[in-house]
Amino acid sequence: MSGFGERLSQRQKAFKKGVDADDARRKREDAAVQLRKQTRDEALMKKRMVNDIPAAGQTTDPMALAQMGERMATVPSNCAVEQIPALSQALLSDDPQAQFNATQQFRKLLSIEQNPPISEVINAGVVPRFVQFLKEINRPDLQFEAAWVLTNIASGNADQTRVVVEQGALPIFVQLLQGPLSFLQPPLEQERQALQNTALSWLDVATETEHSEIDFGHRSNLAAMALSNEEVWMLQRLSACLHEADMQLMQDLAELHRRHLQELRVLYDQKIQSLLDQGWTLQAKGLAAVASRHLRHRQQVQDQQRQQQQLLCVQRAKFREAQTRRAGPGPGATSAPQGSTLPAWQGGQAGPALPVLRLCSGEVRCPPGCIGKTPPEDPILGRSPNDDVREQAVWALGNIAGDSPNFRDLVLQSGGLHPVMTVLRESEKTSMMRNATWTLSNLCRGKPPPPFEWVSPALGTLANLIYSCDCEVLTDACWALSYLSDGPNERITAVIQAGVCRRLVELLLHTSPLVQTPALRAVGNIVTGDDNQTQVILQSGALPSLLKLLSHAKKAIRKESCWTISNITAGNREQIQEVINNGLLPPVIHLLQTADFDIKKEAAWAISNATSGGSPQQVEYLVEMQCIKPLVDLLVVSDAKIIGVALEALENILKVGKDKQQKLGMAENPFAAKIEQADGLPKIENLQEDPNEEVYQKAMKILEKYFPLEDEDAEIGEDVSNPQQFQFGAQVPTGGFSFGS
Template sequence: MVFLDLFLQIVEKPVMVGHRVTCYSFTDQLAAGPLCPSHPREGWRVVVLEVCGSPHWQGVSMQHMVMVSCFCEQHFLRELDGLVFRRRPEFCDHMDVEILSPLFGTLYPWALLGSLQGLQLRVPAVVPGPHLQGSEKHLLHGGLFWASGQLTKGVSLTLQEIISGVNASDPDLCFQATQAVRKMVSQERNPPLKLIVEAGLIPRLVEFLKLSPHPCLQFEAAWALTNIASGTSEQTQALVEGGVIPPLVELLSSPHMIVCKQAVWALGSIAGDGPEFRDLVISSNAIPYLLALVSSTIPITLRNITWTSSNLCWNKNPYPSVKAVKQMLPVLSHLLQHQDSEVLSDTCWALSYLTDGSNERIGQVVNTGVLPRLVQLMSSSELNVLTPSLCTMGNVVTGTDHQTQGAIDAGMLNVLLQLPMHPESSIQKEAAWALSNVAAGPRQRIQRLIACAMLPLVALLKNGEFKVQKEAVWTVANFTTGGTRDQLIQLVHSGVLETLVNLLTIQATEIVKIILDVLSFILQAAEQLSEKENLCLLIEEMGGIDKIEALQLHENALNIIENHFSEGEESGTILPALDQDHEFLNA
């Protein structure tokens, strides 16, 4: 407790003043002294948890990493503000806080430096906001258990020493060499992946995955191979040719959570390289193991499982097999009920991949009953959840009319009609794209959209980025091709005509052609209602005739001039406005 007492004194002033604090301390020396600090602070709570000791430092590392990871996932995943550890020289070259950092999100590892009598807390000069915001703080104190056990001094190995160590028969030498490989390929900038592959180390690293009596060695090998899989396709191919997939799949059932999690990550990296390797992972029976992990009591991070599952759904050239999709959909449906934003994000992306295709593919997803939940997620304030849920629902409404109606029945339009005004242009674009597909439906559906969506659509056409304007133009085009004459009148009353005319000057041939088609449809409707002269006057007042004449290289523009404006220009006559039931100019 001397160390804990000093630790609490050190962190109080620079970090914890004015906060309620819960400090979790893990020790294998519970009987060595009192369980509470000698000078308790008001509003502070210390929780001391006992862990098992081990005669070997590798055992200490693995046991404690698993224990801390499990505890954190169960109690405050992504709510931890800091991980404080006592850095000992003999431990500097071995597993460190990097093992645990994925748990915490905003983790900053503070180090306690010096002897027990002269400890100082090294706090970063600038601490990112999330670490010190709020009224209640959580710290995880790792100094006690990392100071226990028999530690060995870390050494730096040359490539030749690594090759010798990897090929040694002594598991300790293999571990040291494999860890050195892992650290090399974990470098943030220019990791020497090619060097490791060309050194011929992959076959031995793959063999280490099979050594279940040595989970630390399995873990380091899996980590190193994961980082190699994040390299080029050629480097990933070297792993696959080295036989890495089957032992990684076997590790999905490892009793050691850290090893299991790393295997999930490695397989996800391999599957994400392309459809060939994705299908090899699937054919190695990985999906049932992943399903078992989701339903298991093992507290493995669902984020890794979801990300890997998403990669198994990705790529449509070719699509994953129908059998694989049928296996995946129940677990994706289950994960969609989770509350973690990263789990939800990757789950929605997986569903968006699966719906990006034929009506049959869309039907597989729709039939799971996930549409109401996806609609809920379209209201998320978190962009990483909103974007893929909107993409998925946008894919659904590209399907059959029955599938589109299913999306509407799930409440999609109520949410979708709010999204064109979202501050993110990417959301505006996706929302306009989804609306354009809904608009390609029956007239009753078009009427609802005209009544509710025209104001935001006009705003997008007037002020949106080009990618957004493009989708909004398609929406209006679908209104005109499927709507009635009265619905076209409503379009003119909505103010959309002026925005379309103004867009005739953009340098985008496809969009200009679509706008000319829309104008042609509206002019034809006006002619049938004996209102063409009034509409032509309105277009002329907007400067539309000059813009259309400037586009006479377009066949559509030439046709509009010849069919709708030539006679009016010659005679100069404008018909009087008709009654309000059939009038373009009066709202």
Template sequence: MIKSTIDANELKLYSIIVFKQLAMDASKPEQQFDAVQAARKLLSSDKNPPINEVIQSGMLPILVECLRNHNRPLLQFEAAWALTNIASGTSDQTNQVVGAGAVPVFVQLLGAPAERLREQAVWALGNIIGDSPLLCSFAVNHGVVQPLLSFAKLDTKLSLLQIVVWAIVNLCRSKGQSLPTGNIHEILNALNVLVDHTDTNILVDTVWATSYLTDGGSERIQMVIESGVVPKLIPLLGSGEVKVQIAALRAVVNIVSGSDDQAQVVLNCGALYYITVLLSHPDLNIRKNAVWFLSNVAAGNQAQLQAIINMGLVPQIIENLRSVHFKMQTVASWAVSNAILIGNREQVYTLIKEGVVAPFCDILSCQDTPVIMIVLEALDNMLKSVADSDVKTVANLVAQCGGLAKIESLLDHQAEEIHTRAQDIIDQYFTD
């Protein structure tokens, strides 16, 4: 007797084909529901869900058609769940769901009477929005923003609100480029409400969404400022949750990268008091972003640089020049360079008196050409900034800490701009 076997994948594919045939027949509602539910369960499996097999079977249009059946909310829910699982797959799989016409139906279901159906629609749309700026724009053009924001209230059920805020983050993730100005204003109004929520996950996502919107240039930064959310962001720098601190810090770093006036809004809210503490934070990423914040402020105007000096933060910037982490050294180098470029003579003297020269010159030993150029230009600017009678004294400081030897070694650097700048500095300040 010859026994035949069937591969598990073949059995799964056969089952999908059967489910598809049964799901097509709306004249047998119980059979149709069971078939859609069975397909959903297959797609919900933890290991290797048969997403491609379902797509290749031609079942997507049937699931979308079930999604449209407003007289059968249980069937809609199973179809929505199945489509959500497919949309959570690869970008191509997500596009297949969109191509089957699911987006406008999901947007419509945001207003469905059944709460769990609304929640499933948010999940699906969040996956689609988060796939790419193109699909985000597609969903926005189909009117997803306003019905999504209708749930952005402090009294919304926690499980639903967490998904809603996650979807809002996805809307904002590409710097809000997929969003018309009117939608950005609406989102910011919602974020200004949600930033008061007590749930940590909602708060973190709310602040990240705000941060993404601040990463779109001065115009976007101004919209964030005008929303009134900035005074609420600053105290979050002192949160007991590191996740909240990082998100808030990224937002304010972006804001102070804007105009001087925009940076001043953050300073007026007392941000430097929190930055003072964050510069000693055990988390390296937080310390790096705190120095980055100071670098952006130092690039503003002399009054803003003086605020940094008055807070006693220059020694902490210099300390980070000595960090064993090169990325931290790089950010600190930018902060010093900006301060020297913007600062008046007295402010440059303050940097020198605080001991910036030696650790700054040490950076010249790195292998990063752009960073070496930053330091060379800053040293040149420093020597130009001091009084003529002090040039030799400062040049001696550079020489005594080994800075001159490092500059001389750069005369053989492969980058022309490096060895040219090194030669210029030697000729101007170190030739008798």
């Protein structure tokens, strides 16, 4: 049997994280509401409700193609597949109207509610054509239809989604949202000036106001309006980082000034000094802490940007190679086909006001080893001015990211996070906000999770989204926070520093269970951290809300509430006392006695953790609340882990009882008697035959220490030693025994 110290260490680890941290989280992941592309039925239906299936007949006539949709609702889906060759022919034609109508019919075909013919469309070889249409910057209606088609293809299985990615659609979707490699460009002069002005006004207000009343988070949000993505992330986290700094203020600010953040130089002189003069040392240190963290990660960000740029170059080269193989004209061809919309430098007519950014041609330089040393034949797109196109691009990125961790990471590596965040910061359109929040959630989810530094910039955006009035936005934002908080304590610290805890606690009592569930998951993840992290949740007022959730109508919420409480009772005695003071343990014990088994398991952990780390008085309180009987009842279940949890709790209770017995000079252990009254002794004895070694050892230990057997041999010895009893082995008298005369 292992030593006590080893057992205690293992027990503490298990109690803090649950039965097994990985297993428990895996079970929670499986039970979670999966906000992936396949489960967004309602949103997909809104786009598909107006869609129909084309009627029989093959034609490339624009009018005939436009009339197909009028009869699609009454034609079986198998007839739709027969129209794919005709639609493909129209799609590849030079007639702009035929291209649009065919694309629209493909969109309707792929928007059938049940079993859309995604594979048939892919096998027709038309996906590259739709990707090409994404670049038709002068035809937003065609862009929109093509984006919709590709979005629906990406909503299929992994192989179908892979086709969209391999045909080069991913970087184009990113460009449609934020423009060509905009995350690689230096800040514009007006952005720098806006930053300076905003920072000045921000500190002016701060220095004129009592520091106890200043909301740094609010001011950082105002400042963020004019900043680049990295500085947005930095300032949005400023408020939460104020208490973190323990470093030399001026040294860090000097480093900040020296290293590429000239936008913040105005904070280096008299404004910082004014903060110090007014006793704002802690707040100024907080600014230094954020700046220092930003500088530490800056090189990593730059490396990621170079990788993103190279990836776009590689994908562009692959697409051009595939397009050349399909088109067939020689390298000397310079004239554009009739009716084409190629840009002027390709032999076509380009829009007069559309800037062209050429990869690898001087305007943007590729890193060493980048594929493609000459200008591509088609321009890299700018940000689409059309809301519908941008929204469809957001949706497509969400579908791709939601397919698998590999594609999720590819979207992140392609620079997809910041454009989505930009959309969320700028848009007021409800459907856009919903789709972008869902996409952001997909970028944060999955097992294994994405590298935290890739997605942590989203914390500031999510901190704003959880104040939305829209239920769907709230739901997806809370799920994203639950994904980001699921992991090591460093991740939990970052989530706490984003300033979301109090709002998450408020959302525990939201009117919709769809919001309550992910908010509870995020809160529960945070309290898996250390005692200080758990205390943040307690100080945010979580316990009264958890008390109400213990009687929630939804079983899953009751279970998650018990799991959250179990991690709180795994804390220190002060935290256990807060749980007691808020009246949470009696309803937990009630669930331990009456609920379904999966809830009983979490309730058992909550009680067992409290007995493990609680004071003798707290353990006695649990006994007074009648916790022994439901713990004894768990000794006959088939789950060895839960039997072990119950035995651990009973052993802790017996130890407190034995100490009380010795202190008060009692004849017996009062809690051992209660366990016997609950029929616990025969159940513990039966566990000596349990095949699980850990259960057997725990049962043996309890029996030997607290329920010792009477020494029957000793009693027999005492009886034999009585002089009035027969004595075996007595000496034979001289002359032997005399049996009568």
